[in-house]
Amino acid sequence: MSKLNVDNIKFCNNIFLAPMAGITDLPLRILAKAGGAGLVYTEMVSAKALVYRDEKTKSLLKINNQERPVAAQIFGSEINIMSEAAKIVQDIGADIVDINLSCPVRKVAKAGAGAKLLANERLVAKILESVVHSVEIPVTIKIRIGLLPGQNVAKEIIHIAQEVGVKMVVVHARPASLGHSGRPDLNAFEESCVDAKIPIIANGGIVDEKTAQNFMKIPRCAGIMIGRGAIGNYSIFKRLENFLSSGKILPTPSKEEKIQWLKKHVKYLVDNYGEKRGLVAFRKVAHYYVKDFPNASKIRFMINTMVNLDDFNSILKVLCKTSP
Numbered sequence: 001m002s003k004l005n006v007d008n009i010k011f012c013n014n015i016f017l018a019p020m021a022g023i024t025d026l027p028l029r030i031l032a033k034a035g036g037a038g039l040v041y042t043e044m045v046s047a048k049a050l051v052y053r054d055e056k057t058k059s060l061l062k063i064n065n066q067e068r069p070v071a072a073q074i075f076g077s078e079i080n081i082m083s084e085a086a087k088i089v090q091d092i093g094a095d096i097v098d099i100n101l102s103c104p105v106r107k108v109a110k111a112g113a114g115a116k117l118l119a120n121e122r123l124v125a126k127i128l129e130s131v132v133h134s135v136e137i138p139v140t141i142k143i144r145i146g147l148l149p150g151q152n153v154a155k156e157i158i159h160i161a162q163e164v165g166v167k168m169v170v171v172h173a174r175p176a177s178l179g180h181s182g183r184p185d186l187n188a189f190e191e192s193c194v195d196a197k198i199p200i201i202a203n204g205g206i207v208d209e210k211t212a213q214n215f216m217k218i219p220r221c222a223g224i225m226i227g228r229g230a231i232g233n234y235s236i237f238k239r240l241e242n243f244l245s246s247g248k249i250l251p252t253p254s255k256e257e258k259i260q261w262l263k264k265h266v267k268y269l270v271d272n273y274g275e276k277r278g279l280v281a282f283r284k285v286a287h288y289y290v291k292d293f294p295n296a297s298k299i300r301f302m303i304n305t306m307v308n309l310d311d312f313n314s315i316l317k318v319l320c321k322t323s324p
Contacts, residue, residue, distance in 0.1 A: 004038075004199055004222055006138045006167045009069050009095055011038035013241045014223025015212075016170075017230055018203060019044050019073040019098070019142070021105075022284060025060070027268030028231070029067045031261065035234025036241060038223070040070050044100050047076030047085030061092050062272075071096035071140060075103060077112035082127050083134035090135045096167075097135055099128065101143040101157065104176035115144050115176035118153050125160045132165040142170040142203070145188040148177050152185075154192030162198045169196070170225050173204040173215075180204075180228070186214060193220040201225050208236075209243045216244060231288040232261055255293075259319055262289045266312060279306055293319060 004014050017024060017032040019041035024032075029040040042061055049057035061072050072094035076082045082099070089097045101124065103114030117124050132139045141161055145154045154171050161169055171192055173184035184204035193200045199222035202215035207229035215221050230236050235257070239250045253261070265285070269278035286303040290296045295318075302315050 004168075006096065006140070006199070009138065011069065012036075013038040013237070014199075014201070015237045015240050015244075016201060016223065016225040017041060017237075018170075018225045018227035019071075019100070020227055021103070023231065025272070025281070026062050026064055026067070027265060027272050028285070029070065030064060030268060031234045031265055032230055032237065033067045035230070036237030037230075037234075038237070039096075040067050041098060042070065042072045042094070044073045044075050044103060047074045047081050048078070050074065050085040050088045051081050058088075058092070061089065061094065063093050069095040071098045073098040073100050073142070075100040075108060075113045077117060077123070077127075079123075079126050079130045083130040086131045086135045086139070090137050094137065096138050096140055097131065098170075099131060099139065099141045101141055102170075102172050102176070104144070104179055109176075115147060118144060118147055118157065118176070121153070121156060121160060124157060125164060128161055128166055129164040138167040139165070140168040140170070141166055142172065144172050144174065144176045145185060145192060146175045149175050151175060152188045152191055154188070155194065158192060158196050158198075158200065162196070166198065168199045168201065168222075170201040170203050173202060184215075186218065189215065189221070190218045193218065196220050199223065203227070209240065209249055212240050212244065228288070231285050232258060232265075233288070234261060258289060259316070262319075263316065265289075270309070275309060276307070279308070279312065290319070 004011050016039040017037045021043050024043045032040050045057050045060050072089040074085045086097045100114055101117050108114035109116040143157050145152050158169050173189040201223045202221050203225040206212050206224050206226050212224050269281050283304055290299045306312055
């Protein structure tokens with residue numbers, strides 16, 4: 001697998017961290033980068049909120065040089081708003097601006113954004129063209145194969161994207177209606193790549209060597225994007241890079257490694273948000289760390305009720321006494 005370049009941006013590998021709302025904040029992105037991710041994405045942010053100068057939204061795009069290259073993902077359905085938001089993303093210092101055409105969440109769809117835009121190719125073309133012309137950094141997009149099972153609009157959207165100057169497309173190989181459940185449709189993904197002249201990255205259900213290889217066997221698949229499978233499992237990027245280059249399967253993380261990732265994550269969260277807010281933020285991802293430990297439900301309860309770092313240190317003692 002040859003390493004990708006997008007304009008003057010070089011990736012150390014073609015294995016990326018997916019944008020996940022409420023999850024891929026700065027602390028998690030730094031962990032993924034340390035685990036070997038070639039590119040990390042911010043969580044999805046509202047273009048309208050950015051343009052209206054909402055400080056909370058802008059804070060979601062806080063960028064650290066440790067995580068570069070980093071793509072900032074925006075969503076919206078208004079042409080002028082999207083282009084103005086892209087300029088803000090560029091000014092903040094993101095390396096890439098990514099447009100979300102894949103989110104199936106009702107609140108986003110109700111605004112005509114995310115995956116809902118896949119039903120309006122003319123509007124997609126206008127938004128993409130406007131954003132590409134408004135910034136100097138590369139523009140990429142993330143899409144679904146369609147809205148419903150059996151539908152595949154990805155090929156047409158990819159054609160539109162490359163015609164207006166989009167540099168790369170991530171295709172989530174499930175229809176929006178299925179969310180993150182069910183198997184990815186490999187045949188639909190392959191069909192969407194057929195005439196692609198820009199890199200196409202595979203996303204959807206990639207959690208290990210087998211699921212990664214299933215996509216990488218497909219002609220014109222230039223790389224893979226991992227979402228939930230990377231949380232608390234950040235070395236997956238290096239393991240998959242090694243597997244795809246050598247065919248060798250490296251050991252999965254040990255109990256000790258998982259605990260070290262967990263400790264680092266909490267430290268970064270507290271450093272970034274403060275003790276109280278950082279510990280609350282950890283609750284969103286805690287189950288990914290402890291799911292394979294004995295008494296996981298008890299440990300999750302302790303995490304959900306901790307109020308300070310003393311409580312967290314008590315939880316660490318319990319984790320260290322158990323073995324997955």
